Amino acid sequence: MNLRVRVVHCGCAGGRHWYADIDDAEDPQPDDPFWYVDGCASQAQALETACRQLSSLARKVYRGDRLVRVLD
Template identity: 70%
Template structure:
């Protein structure tokens, strides 16, 4: 699995980050996301911390669920 972190500025003092499969052509159903971060650094640090946790789960052989699979609500 080839995961990637994406960080986006969504306006003044509003940052979003998600983790998705780099081969996924549509970024509408990530494995994880965080919204309303106050800084770009905060969004990136949160995403990198989650990416480390996900990597550990993948090493153990766990299945990663997408946000839509868990919540039923698209991002």
């Protein structure tokens, strides 16, 4: 499995914030990630949070656990 972290700066009506998700690099649709966080105050916060979660997901894959997508 090839997971990737994506960090996006959002400037919408709710204010400016950072979003991060973790998804399969082979998945062409970013609408069903394995994990996401929204509303981070900085790019660094979003990236640090995503990297901690990526480490957690990697441990699950190493153990042989099945990863569940957010929408599953």
